[in-house]
Amino acid sequence: MLKIDSVSKTFHAGTVNEVRALQDVSLSIEDGCFTGIIGTNGSGKSTLLNAVAGTFTPDAGSIHLAGHDITRWPEYKRAALIGRVFQDPFAGTAPDMSIAENIAIAMKRGQHRSFGFAVTRAFKDDVADRVRTLKMGLEDRLDNPIGTLSGGQRQALTLLMAVWTRPKLLLLDEHTAALDPKSAAKVAELTKIIIAREKLTALMVTHSMQQAVDLPDRIIMMHRGAIVEDYQDERKQRVRVPDLMATFDRVQKRELFDESVAGMLKAQYC
Amino acid sequence: MSLVIGAFTMGLILSLLSLGMFISFRMIRFTDITVDGSITLGASISALMIVEGYSPWLAMLVSTLGGALAGSVTGILYTRFKIQEILSGILMMTALYSINLRVMGKSNIPLLDVTTISTGMEGFFEKITATASKVDILGWQVPIGDLAVFMTSAMIAIFVAVLLCGFLFTHAGTALRAAGSNPQMVRAQGVNNNTMIVFSLAMANGLVALAGSLLAQYQGFADVQMGIGMMVWGLASIIIGEALVGKAGIGLTIAGVILGTILFRLLIAIALRWGLNPNDLKLVTAFFVFAALVAPAWFGMLSRKISGGLNYVKN
Structure with a gap:
């Protein structure tokens, strides 16, 4: 279970560029729940994901995962519990190393890295079996440098690597946004299949309302560094893209209203 | 012929320097200037120990460890104290200048009339060839001493190259290569990048110091100035080596780096023979x-x- 408790983060504090990226955010995700996060640009959805991944330490609050207090853990240590797929399809793999070698690195996540050979024959058979499930024909190219593959193929492999050791949590950061439509659909489908098959707990940031409706079991909507909506269970079952759009408009109108009231009061009293 | 053998021997010894720099420059992609200091460190430690009567093999081991220590300090300056890459190396290199003077107690230690691996091997070879002082190779009369040193350096270079190549294909070695290739990826895969950098620099400078140790024993002296410009020599050797093998796998590239170093020494020997001013x-x-x-x-x-x-x- 992932438990985010009153997490706040301000970037560039005390300067003109001050950004209050997360404001007292609390969120609990049950084991086996696939949660999507949507929100406008700068709403803090990626920041929330990075707070869990450990890219930075929050100013306040705590993060617990699978019974560990990981708030102060460095990024590499959290990787023992967390699998990640990035927006940039080239970010998750080492381009000049082979497919098999890349997967060998993922296989040892959270374990001691010994002086035994990384790619053995038995390991390659195992890799071929699992890579075959991607249905991309990559099982015959295990010795090719991963840099020779397309963005979609690399992202699919990154996804496979992220779930190789069955992590306590899978983080997906707009992982289909930088792909062409066909590859994006393929990777989205794989995501759904793999998460269901491995019964993974997952947190996915997405720009696409359709994806948020189609893939996850639960949708969180963020705005200005805070959670403004939470669709669970039956509400999630019923929600459609137009509903989400309407909620977005409502949230933004409320904010416009707040701002105009503030402006009026300011004009009267200052 | 002795010129060719000399260039080959020198090339084989300095190939350890190139292999070390191959780890730092090419694998972890760290521009490490510590090299100029750590090669001298290896030479000074060995010279001191050999003059004091220790076994030359033990001297080589201690030199390697000394170089590794120097490399890890550079790594810690960079990772722990966030000092720029180049500056970390410069600081360590400058510090090593004084350390080397301290180790030797003076600026130069000659290694005359002492048992180095060169003299040790010469004696061994003379024994097995029944006191012939020259052997005939393809019609050339080669002094047995030169041949002995050449064979020894070849054995050490090949041993290190095989070990290094094997290591780069282990779990730890693949993680190291990936850390150089995509730091974000290895962090997400649970590898501590900083540890990898420190470890790589330790390994790299250990090899460089080993090259220094052999160099001192081959030349017959250790000098506090001998490291100047070594980094650029190593880099030149790597570039030649990579040009020789082209875009190849790790094993072939390592072989290429060794060949590149030898070729570079040969070119230098030829250029000097043709009248290139050594100062240039x-x-x-x-x-x-x-x-x-x-x-x-x-x-x-x-x-x-x-x-x-x-x-x-x-x-």
């Missing part, structure tokens, strides 16, 4: 590395211009 050697080397670094981009530009011209003609 470092200038020439620096120019060569500059040319090797810009040539690919320049050729690329040239070929684009030509193909662009062709397109223009077609249109």
